[in-house]
Amino acid sequence: GQNIDQPTEMTATEGAIVQINCTYQTSGFNGLFWYQQHAGEAPTFLSYNVLDGLEEKGRFSSFLSRSKGYSYLLLKELQMKDSASYLCAVELGAGNKLTFGGGTRVLVKP
Amino acid sequence: GAVVSQHPSRVICKSGTSVKIECRSLDFQATTMFWYRQFPKQSLMLMATSNEGSKATYEQGVEKDKFLINHASLTLSTLTVTSAHPEDSSFYICSASGLAGRDTQYFGPGTRLTVL
Numbered sequence: 001g002q003n004i005d006q007p008t009e010m011t012a013t014e015g016a017i018v019q020i021n022c023t024y025q026t027s028g029f030n031g032l033f034w035y036q037q038h039a040g041e042a043p044t045f046l047s048y049n050v051l052d053g054l055e056e057k058g059r060f061s062s063f064l065s066r067s068k069g070y071s072y073l074l075l076k077e078l079q080m081k082d083s084a085s086y087l088c089a090v091e092l093g094a095g096n097k098l099t100f101g102g103g104t105r106v107l108v109k110p
Numbered sequence: 111g112a113v114v115s116q117h118p119s120r121v122i123c124k125s126g127t128s129v130k131i132e133c134r135s136l137d138f139q140a141t142t143m144f145w146y147r148q149f150p151k152q153s154l155m156l157m158a159t160s161n162e163g164s165k166a167t168y169e170q171g172v173e174k175d176k177f178l179i180n181h182a183s184l185t186l187s188t189l190t191v192t193s194a195h196p197e198d199s200s201f202y203i204c205s206a207s208g209l210a211g212r213d214t215q216y217f218g219p220g221t222r223l224t225v226l
Contacts, residue, residue, distance in 0.1 A: 042203055042217035043154070087153060096142060096207050098215060100153045
């Protein structure tokens with residue numbers, strides 16, 4: 001089977017930094033996605049990594065190490081609106097099919 | 111960015127009835143659409159992959175006769191939950207990608223189905 005693991009919940013303070021880790025053991029790998037999902041809403045795309053290294057996009061950065069089966073999403077200068085679930089998803093192969101981790105609920109406190 | 115819509119956003123139905131959910135890509139042609147189900151406080155579970163003009167590919171454990179998928183055009187896919195039961199109550203989300211086998215998935219806003 002496919003295993004994608006993320007912490008269930010994290011709490012952080014407004015203005016701080018939070019790092020959400022994702023480890024995966026999958027039968028294939030064609031890239032890794034991070035999505036943000038607010039309660040009752042659809043996921044929105046945050047980042048995509050297919051090569052090792054860090055991708056930075058404003059307050060959000062994502063890192064990938066394919067040899068370690070590991071990724072993280074870094075959220076800087078946290079804002080209250082960043083309180084949401086963050087989903088790690090692996091594209092297993094051609095065809096764009098995604099397998100999602102369980103999601104990490106991040107709570108930002110004042 | 112690409113916009114995907116779903117209709118209806120919420121539906122309540124009686125047990126035994128069928129419900130159709132539409133998924134549309136509004137500003138791009140979606141060669142592939144995906145249907146997911148999400149139970150409360152859980153992640154998205156892929157139900158099926160739908161390619162325009164061909165039969166859907168269902169994930170293991172998903173009954174194709176219960177969850178009918180039609181992808182008749184490059185902008186529309188429908189999911190019909192037949193003979194719905196309370197355990198089918200869930201959040202159903204579709205996504206669409208524009209290039210066959212290579213593109214970011216864009217998600218619809220989801221449909222909350224409640225079966226009484």
